[in-house]
Amino acid sequence: MVTQYKCPNCGSDMAFDSDSGKLSCPSCGRQDDIETFPEANIQRKFEPEEAKEYHCENCGAVILTEANTTATHCSFCGAPVVLADRLSGDFAPAKVIPFTVSKEEAVAAFRKWTRNGRLTPRGFMSGDRIKKMTGMYVPFWLYDIEGTADVAAVATRIRQYQRGDTIYTETDFYDVRREIDISYLKVPADASEKMDDELMDKLEPYNYGDLKDFRMPYLAGFLAEKYDYDDEALFSRVQSKIVPYIDSFISTTVSGYSSVSYTDKHIEAKKNKVYYTLLPVWMVYYDFENKEHTFAMNGQTGKVVGRPPISKAKVVGWFTGIAASAFVVMKAISYAVGGVLW
Incomplete structure (x- = not known):
């Protein structure tokens, strides 16, 4: 079963917002408490149990998932969907800790972790790489x-x-x-x-x-x-x-x-x-x-x-740059004090 949460205001797909702890609409900005979200705005479509193929209610595109996936996005329109039939019976979770760290905060931490790519391989900090930052419930x-x-x-x-x-x-x-x-x-x-x-x-x-x-x-x-x-x-x-x-x-x-x-x-x-x-x-x-x-x-x-x-090449270049800078500084000091080095 594909489940999508439709905004009561504009009909867009809503997603959980880690900052507010509510369902949020990216189009009109409406936010709703999860506990009181109107049942009439929850859209469900049933499929055979454990099927790996679903259909997006928004655009009709096929959503291909692995058998264990319970929540994903439509690859074509980006709509967030929950595969509710895979969260029932013995597979129904009892508890959850919601996200409190937003994707923007995670991306900022990723950049800091890589020191903005100073020593990582060329192209590692590309936009495509950062777009693959995935929020996952494990x-x-x-x-x-x-x-x-x-x-x-x-x-x-x-x-x-x-x-x-x-x-x-x-x-x-x-x-x-x-x-x-x-x-x-x-x-x-x-x-x-x-x-x-x-x-x-x-x-x-x-x-x-x-x-x-x-x-x-x-x-x-x-x-x-x-x-x-x-x-x-x-x-x-x-x-x-x-x-x-x-x-x-x-x-x-x-x-x-x-x-x-x-x-x-x-x-x-x-x-x-x-x-x-x-x-x-x-x-x-x-x-x-x-x-x-x-x-x-x-x-x-x-x-x-x-x-x-x-990147070994970047590490070598970094140390070479430090050595060259140190040489220039030492030369400048020697001229300033009127001495001669080497």
Whole structure:
């Protein structure tokens, strides 16, 4: 099902505006709250489930999508559309964090990240490249975790003292036992096969105080995908993220000893609640010297990760320019003081 949000004033397609948090019309400037948007102005067209081909209600053009895409644009008229049938049933998100960083802000951060192209390959900062800046809702699972730890250890306290000319070392041994309950809320794991897990981890943290109940209008004007992996498939990865934190917390509870030797340590992390959530990311993909580079920005906090490609020729030219400038400066100083260099 293709869903488009028509402006009640002029009939143009509305999209979600990250600055106002509302549906916004690019033609007449009207803005509407998502919660109260008139049902009569939501235009829907049903297609066979999981179809990869849809038709734009505006211009009639064919919209080709991958099976996991849930929100996109018409390539011909640019109208934002949401493929609502792919957001129902088991694929219906529970929560969403809306974009708060606009495309203009993301582009400005991209320029700063590349230092305005001073050392990037020729043509890298072209308008076409910047136009490919994509706002995407990435599917995540958020886990509320109940962690437990049952720990046994042998600890020592060592004391040295001197009597006369003799130095004595006294060692006391202790049996240590800890039973710990600890919980973690909203532990994220990206559920898209396309996304690099390490890259998505580096975009954390998100402010989960801004989580909202999912509504489809938040997706209008952005790309979005449904999950490839369910919460069971990703839980082992979440456990691997949580266990080191539990282990570190255990260490804080066994303090004041000279040494601690663990004889038994059983750590377990269990799911309490799981939330299928869409999180905002700005992205640009590019290839350079047979290697893919990615610019990624947290669409809520503005945090940037990734490394831009570097042109070796520009680096050589930059250092040559610095050396030449330094030579001129040194010459000028030598003449100013009446000396001769070299």
